[in-house]
Amino acid sequence: MCRLLGVVTRAPLPLAAALGELTVPFTELSREHGDGWGIAAWPGAGGGRPRVVKGIASAAGDWLWEHALAGTHADAAVLHLRMASPGLPVVPGNTHPFTAGGLAFAHNGFFSPYDTLDELIDPGLLAAAGGSTDSERFFLRVRTLLRDEDPVDALARAAADIRARASFASLNCLLLTEEALYAYADEDPDSEVSRRRGPDFFRLRYRADGDRVLVASSGVPQPDGAWRVLPHRQVLEIRRDDLGVRVHA
Template identity: 45%
Template sequence: MCRLLGVVSSQPAPIAELVAEDLEPFIQLACEHKDGWGVAFRDELGAVGVVKGIDRADDSDMLRGLLKSCVTDMAVLHLRMASPNLAVEMANTHPFGDARAAFAHNGEIRPVAFLESLISPELLATADGTTDSERFYLAVREQMDHGATPEEAIARTTTAIREGAEMIISLNSMMLTPTGLFTYSEHDPESEVIGRRGKGYFGLSYHRSETKTLVASEGWPQPQPQWQPLPEQRVAEFTTGSLAPQIH
């Protein structure tokens, strides 16, 4: 399973400054979530950029340099813990996507063949890797390519997965587009992962301040009332113009 962190700010700044005191505790989670890292961000032209690596985040000079130099107002960070039998390679490293959207997932969905049934052959042919997570993204992308808004695409795709997949450990995900950050929280409360980790392991919470909002999975202290949980089976939308979550 993986770890997710997103940030949206009313003013651009280096990602390291936006995440501030929560950055180092997040990166240190790579002691366990050690199978690569990825960063998605909105660039100065309004497109989505993605940079990733397969080294440990806490040992990566490339990551630390990027976080200090990349000036943006929206970003998503992902630490990967590879699912069994999935290779640790760039093609399987989150976030997935292009200049239109970048998508990161924390969980597992089976069978992969069901996910592929939600994707057109032409779009499926663009897959780089072998993960269920990339196919989750392509199923969302399929909806967006046919006119759905990001929140509609995520809602339709997660409903289809819930109704048709044989196994869902978690659908927790973040998608960054040129217009906003979209998050989704849902997991199986009976999964063995919950038994090992505790009921909060797949939750997403957010912390809003005057100029920015952080959204993250757990792993370091996130005291309430500063951090508030996001509702399950709902899409939360965060924009630079309205830092509070809009729940769909």
């Protein structure tokens, strides 16, 4: 399984400064979740695309990871540490976040069969897939839906499509757009992973500090009172323009 971390700040900052006290403990999680890492970050207001940096080694001890955290100035970012599903190669094409235009997407969990969404994905998008993961298919389904729906509905509907067609452990994910960072929480508490790792493993939590909003998987310090649990099958929206936070049922 993987680990997710998202941040939105009031003004562009080096990522290490934006993440603050979470920088070291999140990096340490890569000693277990060590099958690559990725960062997608918006450098500030205006158009364009998020900057993307990826590696296929463990983030812990990877100079490129450290360089990206120190040298990337951003006001919104998604970070991902990968633990590859059995049988899926550790290659750049399978490394999150997946990106397209002004979108970046990262997933924590798995569903099976991995191609269960293929008939619901625009054929042109499916043909251009860069890797072989179920997670990228999740993103391609979201992209297909975004042609007619807003990000909140697209995430919820794509997850519902998976639940109707596949077995899964977790559908937790982050979607970064030009306007906002979105987080979706969903898990199967009866999956083998949930039973083995415990009820907190797939929790997504978020906190607002005034000048930043964070959303993170379990494994980093999340003291009670400062962090709120994102309820299952709900979408957290964090606006980039004013740090407005809303949870959509």
